[in-house]
Amino acid sequence: MEVKVFAEVQLPQQRVYSSGVCFPLVLAPNPSSHVPYSFSEAIRAHNPWLQSRLHDAGAILFRGFSVKTASDFNDVVEAFGFDELPYVGGAAPRTKVVGRVFTANESPPDQKIPFHHEMAQVPEFPSKLFFFCEVEPGSGGETPIVLSHVVYERMKERHPDFVQQLEEHGLIYTRILGEDDDPSSPIGRGWKSTFLTKDKTIAEERAARLGTKLEWFDDGVKTVMGPIPAIKIDQSRNRKVWFNSMVAAYTGWDDARNDPVKAVTFGDGSPLPAQIIFDCQKILEEECAAIPWQKGDILLLDNCAVLHSRRSFDQPRRILASLCK
Known part of the structure; x- marks a missing residue:
């Protein structure tokens, strides 16, 4: 199908693989197109083509389209037709903005957020993620992304015994939550927000559906998630992917309540080797590809294929997000 509305553009921060695939794919308005589409209408008209390109690339950055507000962004998300995924079980402090749109992680700007697949520590995770740059950063603040199967292949080559242990045992994630959100922490979502209830009984039921055990304290709760697989098979692409939050938990789940070294273990409870985790972080x-944000950018990620992170930044910066089944 000939698509005249979108033009593929090249940016210096993209990665180009031997297969010829550019990561991420970057699409802009086609300057020679005179089709009177709005951006949302163009998405609806060319949705199968866009989803095919997403499948090939794993990530698409839309740049230069007329998306100015959270409501505009919500219209774009709706145009793709993905079902909404309620944010149950996630760790990041977020605030609902409009419709299906939330703030991205609200932790302080000096904090980096390590690479992870969104909600990889629970069984029900989004298949697609959208990010929108409402206010571009003063400096820094990129959202680096990396192809998960590339990480798996490199880790398998460098640490085959470790990867085999991961495939056999999976991982256990442990996190201590307060009652209310702690905006000073990148994992500061309290248990009421995490389970979308103030009722401990309902929280228990929702945790159980996620395979999560709860141990209550006077001022919070300990959550134990797993064992859960750390390596998955991407069925649509027929390849193994590094689908976990191991590096994020071990290096980033650090606040007044949590010790990151204790936050993640092998599925049999044995500790993870620090030197291999830091080598994975290096890989x-x-x-990764890290494209500086521009106002109006929308980044669409296939959560099974791509890990993402956040670099520290100078304010202002406002990135919004939406999670889809």
């Missing part, structure tokens, strides 16, 4: 940085 993630080596393989």
Whole structure:
């Protein structure tokens, strides 16, 4: 199908693989197109083509389209037709903005957020993620992304025994939550927000559906998630992917309540080797693409194929997000 509305553009921060795939794919308005589509109408008209391109690339950055507000962004998300995923079980402090749109992680700007697949620590995770740059950063603040199967292949080559242990045992994630959100922490979502209830009985029921055990304290709760697989098979692409939050938990789940070293273990409870986790962190940085945000940018990620992170930044910066089944 000939698509005249979208033009593929090249940016210096993209990665280009030997297969010819550009990561991420960057689409802009086609300057020679005179089709009177709005952006949302163009998405609806060319949705199968866009989803095919997303499948090939794993991530699409839309740049230069007329998306100015949270409501505009919500219209774009709706145009793709994905079902909404309620944010139950996630760790990031977020605030609902409009419709299906939330703030991205609200932790302080000096904090980096390590690479992770969104909600990889629970069984019900989004298949697609949208990010929108409402206010571009003063400096920094990129959202680096990396192809998960590339990370798996490099880890398998460098640490085959470790990867085999992961495949056999999976991972257990442990996190201590307060009652209310702690905006000073990148994992500061309290249990009431995490389980979308103030009722401990309902929280228990929702945790159980996620395979999560709860141990209550006077001022909070300990959550134990897993064992849960750390390596998955991407069925649509027929390849293994590094689908976990191991590096994020071990290096980033650090606040007044949580010790990151205790936050993640092998599924049999044994500790993870620190030197291999830090080597994995190095691989993630080596393989990532980090394109500076511009106002109006929308980044669409296939959550099964791509890990993402956040670099520290100087304010102002406002990135919004939406999660889809």
